[in-house]
Amino acid sequence: MTTTHRIRVGGRNAYDIFIEPGLLSRLDTSVWPVRSRQFLLVSDDQVAPHYAERVKAQLKAAVADVDVHVFRAGESNKNLATFEQITASLAKMGARRDACIVALGGGVVGDLAGFAAACWMRGMDFVQIPTSLLAMVDSSVGGKTGIDTPAGKNLLGAFHFPRVVLIDPELLQTLPARECAAGFAEVIKYGALGNAAFFNWLEKEADALKALNPDAIARAIAACCQMKADIVERDPFERGDRALLNFGHTFGHAIESAQGFDGLNHGEAVAVGMCCAARLSEVCAGAPAADTERLIHLLKRFGLPTEVPAGLKPEDLLARMRLDKKADLNGLRFIVWEGIGRTRVAQGITDAQVLAALQAP
Ligand SMILES: NC(=O)c1ccc[n+]([C@@H]2O[C@H](COP(=O)([O-])OP(=O)(O)OC[C@H]3O[C@@H](n4cnc5c(N)ncnc54)[C@H](O)[C@@H]3O)[C@@H](O)[C@H]2O)c1
Numbered sequence: 477m478t479t480t481h482r483i484r485v486g487g488r489n490a491y492d493i494f495i496e497p498g499l500l501s502r503l504d505t506s507v508w509p510v511r512s513r514q515f516l517l518v519s520d521d522q523v524a525p526h527y528a529e530r531v532k533a534q535l536k537a538a539v540a541d542v543d544v545h546v547f548r549a550g551e552s553n554k555n556l557a558t559f560e561q562i563t564a565s566l567a568k569m570g571a572r573r574d575a576c577i578v579a580l581g582g583g584v585v586g587d588l589a590g591f592a593a594a595c596w597m598r599g600m601d602f603v604q605i606p607t608s609l610l611a612m613v614d615s616s617v618g619g620k621t622g623i624d625t626p627a628g629k630n631l632l633g634a635f636h637f638p639r640v641v642l643i644d645p646e647l648l649q650t651l652p653a654r655e656c657a658a659g660f661a662e663v664i665k666y667g668a669l670g671n672a673a674f675f676n677w678l679e680k681e682a683d684a685l686k687a688l689n690p691d692a693i694a695r696a697i698a699a700c701c702q703m704k705a706d707i708v709e710r711d712p713f714e715r716g717d718r719a720l721l722n723f724g725h726t727f728g729h730a731i732e733s734a735q736g737f738d739g740l741n742h743g744e745a746v747a748v749g750m751c752c753a754a755r756l757s758e759v760c761a762g763a764p765a766a767d768t769e770r771l772i773h774l775l776k777r778f779g780l781p782t783e784v785p786a787g788l789k790p791e792d793l794l795a796r797m798r799l800d801k802k803a804d805l806n807g808l809r810f811i812v813w814e815g816i817g818r819t820r821v822a823q824g825i826t827d828a829q830v831l832a833a834l835q836a837p
Pocket residue numbers: 520521522523526549550551554581582583584585587607608609610611614615616617618619620621630647648649650651652655658742
């Protein structure tokens with residue numbers, strides 16, 4: 477029997493996340509808490525050929541008015557031009573303020589479609605159907621939407637919460653293996669930052685997860701969404717605890733940027749970043765070296781990199797960290813752990829400590 481995991485993200489803009497293998501084949505739009513029966517389905521050209529027809533047919537059977545907008549996949553299209561094209565599709569279909577966008581895709585689709593929904597007539601409903609593992613465990617939950625500008629990633633954006641998030645782990649069957657591994661970096665991050673029992677479980681179930689066993693993967697996604705939901709509920713606008721979700725990200729962003737966003741992908745960079753953060757934590761937070769080793773071992777089992785790519789200079793990476801939007805007037809902030817599952821924000825870390833953490837022993 478299929479298990480449905482239902483997670484409530486509370487707060488002022490409460491919504492549900494449903495996780496169920498096969499969910500995409502039985503969408504029951506009558507229970508979606510949206511105001512309209514007028515939909516724009518937004519997807520990219522890698523995802524749409526697999527799933528858009530299936531979603532569109534079910535939406536059409538339930539409502540009168542369904543348009544589809546497909547754009548070229550890839551981070552380089554998460555920009556103002558694609559945003560404008562989506563709004564042009566909304567205008568063409570005569571979208572009223574009570575219309576609804578359905579975002580069917582990875583984090584790029586979710587961020588773009590969510591931002592269009594945030595802006596169209598100052599806010600319309602949107603539904604997230606994430607199709608990449610990263611989107612299932614991270615970007616579709618929490619209400620951050622946005623686009624990149626020539627000046628940097630995610631610089632234009634808004635908090636806009638979906639009305640419902642629908643996750644079908646079976647969609648991962650078509651996700652390219654490298655993208656899947658990148659998603660597992662984020663899954664491991666949840667165990668690392670706040671749940672040692674989940675980290676242990678990941679170690680035990682790594683083979684089943686890699687094989688995309690539907691029940692194991694649904695359980696992992698549910699655990700991640702629950703953790704993100706708890707954190708987002710406590711701190712919707714990232715003024716406190718939500719920063720812990722950035723474990724490994726200060727290092728990771730610097731690596732992505734040093735490679736011109738054309739080397740390691742985001743998840744791979746976060747994997748390396750977490751290893752750097754763990755090494756930093758040994759010096760700054762008294763974390764056990766054995767926990768660093770466990771992290772490295774688990775990441776490797778999922779085929780993820782654990783060392784800073786050759787050719788990147790630690791001094792250059794440090795300079796880039798200073799430009800990170802998470803740096804503030806008090807200088808660089810790092811998320812460190814005292815051991816698996818116990819993270820906190822640390823300040824006052826010296827340049828020498830950061831440089832040492834960037835170099836594997
Ligand atoms: N809003 C947030 O809170 C948040 C959090 C983390 C990341 N993000 C953003 O998410 C983006 C990264 O997301 P991503 O890794 O999903 O990237 P992505 O959306 O580019 O997807 C990766 C690739 O996989 C393809 N794909 C996705 N699902 C597929 C499927 N089921 N079958 C076949 N192909 C599939 C996509 O077409 C794309 O080519 C970045 O732009 C990042 O800034 C946002």
